[in-house]
Amino acid sequence: MTVGHLITLSGVLFTIGMVGVMSRRNILIVLLSVELMLNAVALAFVGFGAWRGNLDGQIMVFFAITVAAAEVAVGLAMVIALFRLRLTVDTDRVSLLKD
Amino acid sequence: MREFNVALAAPEWILSATILVVLFQDARTRWDNKGGLGRTTWLGLLLATGCAMLQGWFVDTPATAFLGHYGVDGFSIVCKAIFGATALFVMAMADTWLKRVDRGHGEFRLLALMATLGMFFVCSVRDFAGLFVSLELITVSFYCLTAFKRNDERAIEAGIKYVVLGALATAFLLLGIAFIYGATESLWFHKIALTEASDGVGGNAALLEFGLLLTVLGLCFKIAAVPFQVWTPDVYEGAASPVTAFLSMGSKAAGFVLLLKVVRACLGPDGDAGIILATGAWAGLFALIAAATMLYGNLGALWQGNMKRLLGYSSIGHAGYVLMGVLAFNEAGFAAVVYYLMAYLFTVLGVFAVVIIVNGALRSHAITDYAGLGRKSPFLALVLTCGLLSLAGVPPMAGFFGKFLVFQAVVQLGTPVAYTVAFVGAAGVVVSMYYYLCVVKQLYMVEAPEGDTRLDGLVVAKPLKAVLWVCLIGIFVLGFLVQPFVAMAQDAAEALMAAR
Amino acid sequence: MLPFLLAEANQPRDWLPVLVLLLLAVGLAAVQLLISWLLGKRGETNEFKDSPYECGIEPVGDAHTRFSVKFYLVAVLFILFDIEVVFLYPWAVHFGGGEPDGVIFQERPDLLGFLFFEMLVFLAVLFLGWYWVVKKKALDWERV
Numbered sequence: 001m002t003v004g005h006l007i008t009l010s011g012v013l014f015t016i017g018m019v020g021v022m023s024r025r026n027i028l029i030v031l032l033s034v035e036l037m038l039n040a041v042a043l044a045f046v047g048f049g050a051w052r053g054n055l056d057g058q059i060m061v062f063f064a065i066t067v068a069a070a071e072v073a074v075g076l077a078m079v080i081a082l083f084r085l086r087l088t089v090d091t092d093r094v095s096l097l098k099d
Numbered sequence: 100m101r102e103f104n105v106a107l108a109a110p111e112w113i114l115s116a117t118i119l120v121v122l123f124q125d126a127r128t129r130w131d132n133k134g135g136l137g138r139t140t141w142l143g144l145l146l147a148t149g150c151a152m153l154q155g156w157f158v159d160t161p162a163t164a165f166l167g168h169y170g171v172d173g174f175s176i177v178c179k180a181i182f183g184a185t186a187l188f189v190m191a192m193a194d195t196w197l198k199r200v201d202r203g204h205g206e207f208r209l210l211a212l213m214a215t216l217g218m219f220f221v222c223s224v225r226d227f228a229g230l231f232v233s234l235e236l237i238t239v240s241f242y243c244l245t246a247f248k249r250n251d252e253r254a255i256e257a258g259i260k261y262v263v264l265g266a267l268a269t270a271f272l273l274l275g276i277a278f279i280y281g282a283t284e285s286l287w288f289h290k291i292a293l294t295e296a297s298d299g300v301g302g303n304a305a306l307l308e309f310g311l312l313l314t315v316l317g318l319c320f321k322i323a324a325v326p327f328q329v330w331t332p333d334v335y336e337g338a339a340s341p342v343t344a345f346l347s348m349g350s351k352a353a354g355f356v357l358l359l360k361v362v363r364a365c366l367g368p369d370g371d372a373g374i375i376l377a378t379g380a381w382a383g384l385f386a387l388i389a390a391a392t393m394l395y396g397n398l399g400a401l402w403q404g405n406m407k408r409l410l411g412y413s414s415i416g417h418a419g420y421v422l423m424g425v426l427a428f429n430e431a432g433f434a435a436v437v438y439y440l441m442a443y444l445f446t447v448l449g450v451f452a453v454v455i456i457v458n459g460a461l462r463s464h465a466i467t468d469y470a471g472l473g474r475k476s477p478f479l480a481l482v483l484t485c486g487l488l489s490l491a492g493v494p495p496m497a498g499f500f501g502k503f504l505v506f507q508a509v510v511q512l513g514t515p516v517a518y519t520v521a522f523v524g525a526a527g528v529v530v531s532m533y534y535y536l537c538v539v540k541q542l543y544m545v546e547a548p549e550g551d552t553r554l555d556g557l558v559v560a561k562p563l564k565a566v567l568w569v570c571l572i573g574i575f576v577l578g579f580l581v582q583p584f585v586a587m588a589q590d591a592a593e594a595l596m597a598a599r
Numbered sequence: 600m601l602p603f604l605l606a607e608a609n610q611p612r613d614w615l616p617v618l619v620l621l622l623l624a625v626g627l628a629a630v631q632l633l634i635s636w637l638l639g640k641r642g643e644t645n646e647f648k649d650s651p652y653e654c655g656i657e658p659v660g661d662a663h664t665r666f667s668v669k670f671y672l673v674a675v676l677f678i679l680f681d682i683e684v685v686f687l688y689p690w691a692v693h694f695g696g697g698e699p700d701g702v703i704f705q706e707r708p709d710l711l712g713f714l715f716f717e718m719l720v721f722l723a724v725l726f727l728g729w730y731w732v733v734k735k736k737a738l739d740w741e742r743v
Contacts, residue, residue, distance in 0.1 A: 007281075014274060021267055030263055037270035041277050048281035056286050057277075060228055062685055064273055067235045069682040071269065073675045074242045075262045080671055081249045082259060094256050097333040099399075099408070103713060122727055126734035 006047030013040035027082070027089045031075045038068040104164035107171055108223070110151040110179060114216045117143025118209060125205030133204040137194060140208045144190060144215065148183025151176060151219065161598065168226055173594030175222040177437060177587060178356050181444055182218040185349045186211065188448045188570075191562035192341040192455050199459065200248075207247060214240035214349065221353045225598075227276045227286040230357055234272070234321065237353055238265055241346060245338040257337025264330045265320060272317025278310030288364035289598075295365070295374045308375055312384075314361060321354025324418045325391040332399070335411030340458055343407060344451035347414045352440050355421055359433055362425060363595055376428050379516075385426035386520040393419030393527040400534045406454055406464045409534065410447075413490060416527055417443060420505055423524055427508040427517075434592035435504035438585060442489070442497035442577045449570030450486035452563055453479050460553050466538055471547030475554045480542045482567050489574045491535040492528050497577030502528065504585070669740065676732060683725055690718050 013036060020033025042061045049057025079089055086094065105112075121139050128135065154160075154176055161172035189211065197204050217236030224230050242265065246258025276286070282303040283290040291311075294303060320327035335343045365373045375381060396416030403409040421443075424436035454464070456479060461468050473480040489496035506524065509517045547554060559567070577584055694714055732738060 003281075010277075014270070017270070018267070021263065027259060027263070031266075034263070034266040034270065037267070038273065041270060041273040044274065044277040045280065048277060051281070052284045054284055056228075057280055059689070060231070060276070060280070060286065062689065063228060063232055065685060066682050067231070067239070067269070069678050070235070070239050071242070071262065071266050073679055074239055075259070075266070076671060076675055078242075078246050078255055078258045078262060080668055081246065082252075082255045084668070085250070085252050085255060091259075094259065096253050096256055097260075097337050099332070099402070103710075119724065119727055122731050126731045 003047050003051035006050075007044055010040045010044040010047060013037075013043065025091045027075075027079050027091055030091070031072055031079070034075075035068055035072055038064055038071075102164070103166065104162070107154075107158065107162055107164035108169055110147045110154070110183075111216060111219050111223075113143060113147040113150055114212060114219060117147070118212045118216065121205065121209055121212065125209065128205075130202050130204075136205050136208050140190060140212060143212065144183065144186050147215075147219070148180065148187065151179035151183060161594065163225070168229055169223050170225045170598070171223060172598055174359075174437075174591045174598070175594075177591040178222040178352070179219055181352060181440055182215060182222070182349060185345065185352070185444060185448065186215040186218075188444075188452075188566050189341055189345040189349070191566045192344060192448075192452055195459070195560045195563050196339065196341050196455060203247065207244070210240045210244050210247075211345065214244070214345065218349055218353045221356050224357075224360070225288055227279065227288070230360070231273065231276060234353065234357060235269065237350060238269065238321070241342075241350055244342045244345070245334055247339055247342060251337075253337040254339070255337075257334045260330050260337075261334045264327065268317045268320030268327050270317075271313050272320075275310045275313030275315075275317055278306050278313065280310075282306035282310060288360060291364045292367060292373055296367070304375065311361070311365065311375070315358070315384075315388075318354050318358045318361070319388065322351050322358065322418045322421070323392075323415050324388055324422060325395055328392060328395060328415050328418075331415050332403075332408045332411035335414070336405060336407045336464070340407070340451060340455040343410070344448055344455075347410065347447050347451070348444055351414065351418060352443075355425070355436060355440065358425055359436060359595060360598075362428065363433070363598065366428065366596075379514075382426055382428065382512075382514070383516055385422060386516045389419045389422035389426060390520050390523040391419075392416070392422060393524055397527040397530045397534075401530065403534070404466055406466050406469070406538070408464075409466065409538070410450065410454070413531065413534075414447070416531060417490070419527065420502060420524060423509045423520060424505045426520070427512055429508070430589070430592045430596050431511065432505075432508040433595055434585070434588040435501070435508045437588040437591045438504050438577075439501035441584060441588065442501040442574075445570045445573030445577065446486050446489040446496070446498050449482050449567065449574060450490070452566045452570065453483040453486070456557060456559055456563060457554070460557055466541055467545075468553075469538065469541050470545040471542075471551075472554060473543040475547070476557045478567070479557065479559070482571050484539050484542060485571060485574050487535040487538055489578070491532045493532075495575065495578045497574045500578055500581050500585075504588075672737060676737060680725070680729065686721065687718075690714070694718075 017033045017035075017037035017040060020036065021030050024030050024033065042064045045057040045060045045064070047057075049055065082094065083089055088094070117139060120143070121136055124136055124139060125133070154171055155173070158171055160176070161170060163170045190208075193207060193211065197207060200207075214237050217233045217240065220229065220233035220236065224233055242258060242262050245261050246255050248254040279291065280286055283294040291307065294307060316326065319325070320330075323331045334346065338346065362376070365376050367373045371377075393416050396412050396414070396419060400409050400412035400416065403412060421436055421439050424432045424439060426432070427435075457469065457472065458464060472483070485496060489498035492499045492502040506521055509521045509524075694711070
């Protein structure tokens with residue numbers, strides 16, 4: 001197993017997450033996909049760090065985890081607020097703002 | 100570089116302490132007794148901004164703290180002054196606006212303070228870890244601020260759109276940082292130039308360029324540029340007006356400050372175009388983004404009947420103009436960016452102050468409802484007119500000189516790409532003139548419908564009146580007394596170029 | 600750095616432990632299924648056999664009930680405070696003078712006090728946040 005394998009895996013996970021964000025309509029699934037993307041990047045950091053024999057990458061992973069948790073917590077709070085107002089978590093049915 | 104030098108971060112310490120005090124106060128007081136929070140917030144913001152500006156005289160710049168991860172130089176001081184002024188103006192608008200909101204005062208002030216703290220850190224970061232964390236501090240605070248009116252479907256919808264797109268952009272930014280880290284073996288900005296110099300266009304260069312591309316795309320979300328611009332009109336419309344004002348100035352300027360830092364990091368040690376940026380492909384990429392952004396913003400604004408959506412599209416257009424300053428990749432361009440941000444501060448916040456006052460009376464953002472404002476409230480109409488003309492770039496106003504410097508910096512490059520993007524920009528200015536003047540026409544040439552008394556006898560609260568006056572004066576000072584401010588912007592750009 | 604990630608696991612015998620684990624896992628599951636198939640009385644059904652649980656309390660209502668919003672709120676708060684604690688681990692490793700930065704502390708013992716103070720501030724901020732959450736009655740189960 002080399003750094004190439006790790007980065008490829010990270011890229012595949014990142015792409016799966018990105019496709020999920022763009023194609024799914026359930027906001028909860030979208031948030032899960034976002035989490036997948038951020039964790040894929042965390043894997044890339046660890047991979048590069050191991051390749052370079054450098055600890056900075058692992059430090060970035062801590063920050064990435066924390067920020068991902070904060071973003072998803074805020075996202076989830078908004079989903080709850082939306083559900084209270086509209087009884088739906090479907091992005092297609094949330095479209096008051098448009099040209 | 101091995102020193103902590105804690106006292107250097109005094110503005111950030113003051114802001115952090117203010118946040119903690121407000122948090123404590125908010126926990127201790129009942130929901131109907133939040134006046135003390137406002138006083139603490141004002142005191143903290145004034146002290147922090149004053150402290151940041153005083154550092155310009157009393158600190159031997161450039162200085163670093165926290166083992167070199169935090170730096171103070173001429174560039175960071177000017178940017179902190181801009182952000183401090185933005186936060187103060189926004190807080191004055193929020194004071195008035197919060198009177199119409201029955202609860203959540205503590206949360207609003209806390210989130211606004213945290214966003215300001217992030218903006219202050221953005222000015223001083225010297226590595227990618229700091230960039231990421233400070234940027235996310237701003238972004239997450241703005242997610243919450245956007246959806247602040249949680250019983251309003253529009254606000255929640257805007258918030259969700261902002262979160263989803265923002266998280267996507269965050270992931271791109273982080274992946275970019277990961278690749279830059281892989282190429283340079285470190286998170287420092289200045290290691291990029293060193294890696295370029297030692298590796299040339301070898302194996303690491305591909306990693307580095309890919310990482311830079313993703314980082315720039317991630318930052319495009321913050322500055323509302325193509326390809327991450329679609330959230331702008333929706334979020335501007337859905338969010339509360341003071342939040343929109345903060346978003347249009349603070350969040351965008353933070354993105355540009357970081358973009359400047361990243362671009363600077365790619366330049367050579369003497370300020371010459373680095374190996375990567377000199378290839379021309381990067382100038383082309385930035386030109387493409389700038390041109391697409393200007394076209395999208397200015398054409399999209401043409402058919403808007405909602406004032407805040409119009410300002411959203413116009414803000415996309417302005418991101419394109421400022422990007423022209425970035426793509427010059429030299430000191431003149433960076434100085435133009437700083438000057439443009441200074442001019443934009445007074446202009447856009449003046450416009451938003453009027454929008455908040457008018458919306459307080461109208462409960463609507465339809466441009467047709469602004470009819471007759473010129474007769475009913477001449478001062479508000481005057482500020483709005485001056486602000487819009489300054490946005491359009493009409494000569495005696497601040498906005499004109501910002502645009503002038505940006506176009507000058509690009510045209511001086513003399514390359515076909517530069518001429519093309521300048522031409523697109525000029526076309527954008529002409530188009531934008533039309534939709535700004537349509538609003539002005541509505542103010543003066545159209546009478547309010549018979550019996551519509553909503554705009555009669557508008558009372559402007561004292562803090563908002565102060566904001567209106569300062570913005571009006573600022574618009575003209577930065578249009579007439581150009582020299583000292585251009586010198587300031589040039590000093591800032593020089594400090595940025597000298598940063599290590 | 601992480602030698603097990605980078606070491607060449609090219610030799611087939613390097614994968615032997617994985618194979619053994621795999622065989623054990625599949626084998627155990629198969630044996631259990633086989634035993635229940637051999638010893639169990641197949642084809643015999645009655646009221647109790649068809650119920651979700653053969654003993655204990657009778658289930659009430661639909662299994663797909665919705666979770667109350669309260670759970671989400673508490674879960675969100677839990678995630679945030681849980682994740683913040685992640686910063687304690689690297690701090691503890693450094694503070695103990697662990698491998699990577701031990702040298703710095705030998706040169707500069709005064710940094711230890713600074714590091715300790717920094718963590719105190721971090722915990723104080725976290726604690727203040729928790730106090731705010733309690734005061735806002737976000738953890739008040741009856742009110743949420």
